[in-house]
Amino acid sequence: GQTPVFPRILGHEAGGIVESVGEGVTELAPGDHVLPVFTGECKECAHCKSEESNMCDLLRINVDRGVMIGDGQSRFTINGKPIFHFVGTSTFSEYTVIHVGCLAKINPEAPLDKVCILSCGISTGLGATLNVAKPKKGQTVAIFGLGAVGLAAMEGARLSGASRIIGVDLNPAKFEQAKKFGCTDFVNPKDHSKPVH
Numbered sequence: 001g002q003t004p005v006f007p008r009i010l011g012h013e014a015g016g017i018v019e020s021v022g023e024g025v026t027e028l029a030p031g032d033h034v035l036p037v038f039t040g041e042c043k044e045c046a047h048c049k050s051e052e053s054n055m056c057d058l059l060r061i062n063v064d065r066g067v068m069i070g071d072g073q074s075r076f077t078i079n080g081k082p083i084f085h086f087v088g089t090s091t092f093s094e095y096t097v098i099h100v101g102c103l104a105k106i107n108p109e110a111p112l113d114k115v116c117i118l119s120c121g122i123s124t125g126l127g128a129t130l131n132v133a134k135p136k137k138g139q140t141v142a143i144f145g146l147g148a149v150g151l152a153a154m155e156g157a158r159l160s161g162a163s164r165i166i167g168v169d170l171n172p173a174k175f176e177q178a179k180k181f182g183c184t185d186f187v188n189p190k191d192h193s194k195p196v197h
Helices: 111-117 119-135 149-160 172-180
Strands: 033-036 077-078 081-083 103-105 139-146 164-168 186-187
Touching: 033 111, 081 111, 103 111, 111 119, 119 149, 139 149, 149 164, 149 172
Parallel strands: 139 164, 164 186
Antiparallel strands: 033 103, 077 081
């Protein structure tokens, strides 16, 4: 569903250190350790002020934009021609330019090569479970797909006190890892010839 905006620098999950800040930026300073997030927060719109949504009116994920919000221009070039941004982060690069609302300041003691997964995989799955699904203690939860996001969602279900957590995935090898995150049951749809509900 993406508009083909190319060439562009892809990447959305990372950890980094602020090299410099733009005019008017007071929340961050050079040397701060940060995680980029592709669904940022302006902190002013109804979504940012809501406990039920993080779909910021200004900084929500936009795979088609390819430029900075402030002036509609790219910050990347090669041979004088623009290279477009990707979801406001473009992290497959040594340096990138990101709107301050799409950066979360973190403790500088946190190892960037480990906590980088918090900028998408963990926060997406854990946040979807704790902030949107909000399972109650003792409920049964099913998680479809046991990659990084699915395992983070599973951790959210475990933290919420779900009594039964069903992992659904086409790869049975993922069940052992999923048990560490609270998975109590595993379903591989390929093992069944009729609906399993």
